[in-house]
Amino acid sequence: MNSITDTARGARKRTPLNRSQIAGFWGAWAGWTLDGMDSFIYALVLTPALAELLPRSGYAATASNIGLAGSILFALFLVGWGLSFVWGPLADRFGRTRVLAATIFMFAIFTGLAATSQNVWQLGIYRFLAGVGIGGEWALAGTYVAEAWPEDRRKMGAGYLQTGYYAGFFLAAALNYTVGVHFGWRAMFLTGAVPVVVAILILLRVKETDKWRNAEARVVHTRPLREILGPGYRRRTWVACALLTIAIIGLWAGAVYEPSAVIQLATRAGANxxxxxxxxxxxTGILSIGTILGCLALPPLAERIGRKWTLAVYFAGMAVSIAASFGWAFYLPNGLVPFVAWLFVLGFFGGNFALFSLWLPEQFETRVRATAFAFCTSFGRFVGAGVNFLLGAAVLRMHTLGVPVALTALAFVIGLLVIPFAPETKGEVLPE
Known part of the structure; x- marks a missing residue:
């Protein structure tokens, strides 16, 4: 009996984290949090910013024009995200921490500059350049935590890391509730310059991962992008691209239009x-809390039933919650409360992104890991940019945002058909 108890105790014991691993995680988490805050600031200030800037650009600030311009600007932002694949090869060549700090510095500077925009063209340029920086942060933060944390802790580390992005949503909502209401959209963009401090701290405090240093000593870097698209990795690269594309289309369709939908429902209910x-x-805070819980629930589930089945559960949940929130609750006579309730569910299953932080590093060796992570996420953003543009056109044509957004639930149905082609890595250690 005692031996069984001792064995169970040993199984529960985790490898302790050293100071560098802890500092590195919090640096990556803070960068990812501020990244999420920056991304969602745009969604929250979309209507007031364009209401001011469209007339200055020669366009009437009608609801339709705001919807169309907002979709175009967000598509530009996603194209910037897509171009962020350049950070992956840089990180495989020069190290994770320095390039991670560079991505944070870039998105912070151009988010702050967005506060100075005098027309929609300037805002579009600043958001595009901020997107290039933001897009690299997830790939590099996820790669860093996967490589820096011990094998028995890195899976939960992926879940913890992903909560940062949605904590950023919550932070953006809190700032909008206070700063945005009283000082306007320009002040909201100015708060996005704060991550510069995090970038400096990462450069000063966080050490490079041992896995990258060891791989650097063994391998002469050639062309990691060519390798992940070559015979050895081609199938898993393109399957990962497809799954990430579906996740990005669905979550961003819901997240970007959520504030506008709530504003419409609240106004319909008589709110000023x-x-x-x-x-x-x-x-947005409720959506964020749901997503954080979804991120924390995901790693234990992935360890129990496997990566593929876990993603299938989360994709099915996304399909149902997007259809129910935007396709049903949005059109109820008193739909605000049911819509917000479904947002919590949508947020929970939106935690599917935590799986990619866990799963993608397991599919690629150290010498190409950051390149693969950045390429797969960037591919999804390029496609997401095109879908978002089409979504904006559909909103303009149909004079409603509910049905067009609800139709993105079909992407997750397609995702359920793609999942079987992905590799199952449950129980495998991070490849060297």
């Missing part, structure tokens, strides 16, 4: 402008 903005902030 300030009350509607506060309602959107509260709804």
């Amino acid at each position: 402008k300030a009350e509607a903005i506060r309602s959107a902030s509260i709804a």
Whole structure:
């Protein structure tokens, strides 16, 4: 009996983290949090920013024009995200921490500059350049944590890391509830310059991972992008690209239009402008809490039933919750409360992104890991940019945002058909 108890105790014991691993994780988490905050600031300030800038650019600030311009600007942002694949080869060549700091510095500077925009063209340029920086942060933060943390802790580390992005959503909502309501959209963009401090701390405090240093000593770097598209990795690269594309299309369709949907529902219920903005902030906070819980629940589930079945559960949940929130609750006579309730569910299953932080590093060796992570995420963003543009056109044509967004649930149905082609890595150690 005692031996069984001792064995169970040993199984529960985790390898302790050293100071560098802890500092590195918090640096990556803080960067990812501020990245999420930056990404969602745009969604929250979309309506007031374009209401001011469209007339200055020669366009009427009608609801249709705001919807179309918002989709075009967000598509530009996603194209910037897509171009961020350049960070992967740089990180495989020069190290994770320095390039991670560079991505944070870039998105912080151009988010801050967005506060100075005098027309929609300037705002579009700043958001595009901020997107290039933001897009690299996830790939490099995920790669860093996977390589720096011990094997018996890195899976939960992926879940913990992913909570940062949605903590950033919550932070953006809190800032909008306070700063945005009182000081306007320009002040919101100015808060996005804060991550510069995090970038400096990463450069000063975080050491490079041993796995990367050891791989650097063994391998003469050639062309990692060519390798992940070659015979050895081709299938898993393209399957990962497809799955990430589906995740990006679905989650961003819901997340970007969520504040506008809540504002419309709150206004329909009789709320004034300030009350509607506060309602959107509260709804975003609820969405964020749901997603954080989904991220934390995912790693244990992935260890129990495997990576593929876990993603299938989360994709099915996304399909149902997007259809129910935007296709059903949005059109109810008093739909605000049911819509927000479904947002929590949508947020929970939106935690599927945590699986990619766990799963992608397991599919590629150290010498090409950052390149593969960055390429797969960037591919999805390019496609997502095109879908977002089409979504904006559909909103303009149909004069409603509910049905077009609800139709993105079909992407997750397609995802369920793609999952069987992915490799199952449950129980495998991170490849060297």
